[in-house]
Amino acid sequence: MYQIVTDSCCDVPYQLLAEKDVAFIPMIVNINGQEYFDDLGKSFDYEQFLQSLRDKQQPTTSQINVGRYIEFFMPYCEKGEAILYLCFTSGMSGSYNSALQAVDILKEDYPEANIQVVDTLAASMGEGFIVLEAAKRKQAGASMEEVMAWVNEHKMNLQSWVTVDDLSHLYRGGRLSRSQAAMGGLLNIKPIIHVDAKGTLQNVGKVRGRNKALQKVVDETVDHLVSKENQTVYVAYSGDLEAAEKVMGLLKEKIDVQDSGIFPLGPTIASHTGLGCIAIFTFGQERVD
Template identity: 75%
Template sequence: MFQIVTDSCCDLPYQVLEEYQVAFIPMIVEMDGKEYFDDLGKSFDYGAFIQSLRDKKQPTTSQINVGRYVEFFKPYCEKQESVLYLCFTSGMSGSYNSALQAVAILQEDYPNAQIEVVDTLNASLGEGVLVYGAAKRQAAGDDLPTVRKWVEDHRLKVQSWVTVDDLSHLYRGGRLSRSQAAMGGLLNIKPIIHVDAKGSLQNVGKVRGRNKALQKIVDETMENLTSTEDQLVFVAHSEDLAAAEKVLEMLKEKIDVTDSAIYPLGPTIASHTGLGCIAIFTFGKERVD
């Protein structure tokens, strides 16, 4: 038996993780000078967070440091329980390297400890679909090496297609210049973003208008599928459930969706995208860029 662990950047609700007995370590979100643990909806005040975005505030996030990882993993070492940690992409955070350092520290005192850290190279429900798939395989009886191999074989097959409605957060996060954000707002420009092979966000296009942006991320999702049969589709949104439902229905009209879910975008990612972000996650062609 082994324990699957992830972090709150997977954006799966805590109820789903509890169902599959997946443990998680929360990220930290700072609002109005106070720090809060993102515990995937268990106690985090998501309504207050959303209001802060409506008020044009800029919540900040911080990576998980070495000390918090040591504290989190230590009980598993003491129980001699094996751990498979599926981590938020190293392309957007230093948490992965912090986790590796923590494991090295713990193995000085617990040389037989088995804590395996996997860089998912994905974020939000891109990370989430890997955690979900890993948990289902564990529940079916697969051992740790088999589950780890499945994750490593599929992490670059996760397709993530994203559009953002509010350019001000991309400007504040350094992904757009002030002039780009201002001009984009005037012209109703919506960026098209995906996660590359290094697990980093890349602006790969732009269209004018919200409806065209939603259609574009659906088209890109379709273009990068390897099959239209037996598909899993997860959709994340930040306060635009109607748009999330719309893109899922658009996909269901074209492909055989056998497993799907719509979940709110977690505060760690939404702090950088603002309100109105829509993201589609599927398995498809391997990312090579």
């Protein structure tokens, strides 16, 4: 008996995680000095959050600390139930290292505890994609070791292609200088971003105009597939469902999409992307640095 666990950076709605028997630990979002749990829509007021972005407020986020991991994992240790924790990429957060520290501390009191922490090297529905595939295999009868082996074997094939509409958030995150963000805004420049093999965001291109940016992330997604047949595709968005639907439509014109989903970016991720972010997730070619 084992429990698959993830965190709210996976951006999978809580109802779907419950259906798949996946537990999750929330990240924390701070808006105007008030802390909220990113609980994947269970109680978090997402519309109010989007309005805060429209009002040019600047939410901040906190990684999961060692104490919260201990508190979350301990009931499983007390029951003797194994845990497979599929974690938000270490390339964007220290949560992975905090989880490892928590496991070491718990094993002092529960030496037989079986807690496996896997760095997905992915974010948003990229992490969520891996989580859902893991849950599918568990429900089909795979052991924890088999599921963990599958994740480690395939996570580097998870492709994530992203564009953002508001460069100020990339400036806040240190990915653009103030002058680059200002000039990009004036010239209507949109960055093309990829999650690399280290699980970090890399600016890999830029185009002028929103429509060209949407087309570019579609093209990059298609170009990095191994096959155009029988694909599963997820699109995540922050505040622009119309753009997400457009992107999905463009993808379906180019590849055979057998399964798909369009999901809002959760507040933890959207706090760093701002409004208008569009991200596409598929399994394809192996990621490189």
